[in-house]
Amino acid sequence: MSPETQDVHYLKEVFDYKNKMVRLDYKPNIFGDSNSDVHRTSEVHDFNTGVAYVTDVRTGSCTFKLIPTKGFDAEPLANNSKLAKLRSGFEYFFSDSAINITYSGMKTTRGIECDVWVALKNDWPSDQPALSVWEWYFARRGWQQYAGKTFEFGMPIQIKITTCGPNPMYMLYNIYDYNEDIPNFWAFDISKCYNYDNKAFIRFFLPGNYSQLVLPNESIFKYLVLISITGYTAISPIRVANMKLDHNSKYILVSFDMLGPAPIKGDVRHYQTETPLTIAKSILMNAINKQTFVVEVDKISLSTCCRISFEDEHTGTKLEDSQDVDIADRMCDSSLCWS
Structure with a gap:
């Protein structure tokens, strides 16, 4: 603001x-x-x-x-x-780990008691650097406890920036709904950036009745499947998108979109060549056909069996529910693998 x-x-x-x-x-x-x-x-x-x-x-x-x-x-x-x-998390708030930050005392802003830190900087804004005063407001520990919120790093409330000189500028950043929870990886969905010819629709079965494992923790189970897929194929987790689960007393059906490599070479120091889409699909198909693909849930490993299908969104056909049951009935017998 x-x-x-x-x-x-x-x-x-x-x-x-x-x-x-x-x-x-x-x-x-x-x-x-x-x-x-x-x-x-x-x-x-x-x-x-x-x-x-x-x-x-x-x-x-x-x-x-x-x-x-x-x-x-x-x-x-x-x-x-x-x-x-x-x-880093520190740099996210304070911009530079090398600056000298001084505790200024307690102030109230937005009706919240805050501890305030202050620093002088001479490199902001980047296009026209000038001397500026930065103030960071963090909710006091007592206020956090009263509000029923506790954070290991602290609860950021506000950042104030005031530049000095002939054309002073004043910026105010209010921070709302802050939390330290680990983000859900599915929040980083880039599937809309890929055309049908650079992604594949994949589904496979995990035979057996695992409803008691999956239903209470479906999001966790999806994450475990994600770990297995990326571990076998050596692709980035961001290339696994739109994962869905369907299950009954006979099997768990997993479906997802596998995306191709990044469309351009990025601007990072350690750029690694990515596994091409066709090779990643082949690796996963071989692991499933050989029944070596495993999803580990605590000490239990769920093994796949005899079938996997690859379809693209443009030409692929859907498997009807009646066909699902028929295929599941014909799948080879597989049991839990204990590790």
């Missing part, structure tokens, strides 16, 4: 440092493009490949580009300004 110009913008951030993924939901003009469309936009930054996927939420259209080296989530490498680096 800019009190001087009375401009108010919003930005929702989903930050997964472990998997090097960030999602930004915003209106395009938040980045200063007054001529851009005002549709809500979702942008996924994959720092494993250095590629940003930008999706118009209303139309579903998608484009891709290099991750900007200067942004909310990225900064240039110290020895190569053309390559992007994912900010």
Whole structure:
């Protein structure tokens, strides 16, 4: 928010440092493009490949580009300004781990008692650096306990930036709905950025009655399937999309879209060549046909059996429910594998 110009913008951030993924939901003009469309936009930054996927939420259209080296989530490498680096959790809030931050005391903002830290910077904004005063507001521990919220790192409430000089600027960032939960990996969906000829619709069966395992923890089970798929095929987790489960007393049916490699070479230091789609499909098919593909749930491993199907969304045919049961009945006998 800019009190001087009375401009108010919003930005929702989903930050997964472990998997090097960030999602930004915003209106395009938040980045200063007054001529851009005002549709809500979702942008996924994959720092494993250095590629940003930008999706118009209303139309579903998608484009891709290099991750900007200067942004909310990225900064240039110290020895190569053309390559992007994912900010750490500290850098996300404080921009630079090298700055000298001083505790200023307790203040109240938005009706919340906060501990406030202050620092001087001379490198912001990046296009016209000037001396600026930064203030970070974090809810006091006592207020968090009263509100029923506790955070290991702290609960950020607000950031104030005031520049000095002949053309001072004042920016105010209010932070809402903050949490430290590990993001759901399915939040980083880039499937709309892939045409039918660069993705495959895949489904396979896990024979047996595991409803008691799957029903109470379907999201966890999907994540375990994701781990198995990426482990066997050596593809990035972001290339597994739209996973769905169906199950009855005889089997679990898993279906998902396997996406191709990143469409362009990204701007990260350690760029690794990705497994092509055809090879990844072949690896998975061989593992399933040989009954070596396993999904581990605690100490129980669920083995696949004799069938897997690959279909693309453009030409693929759907398997009707009656056919599902018939195929499941004909599947070879498989039991739980204990590890």
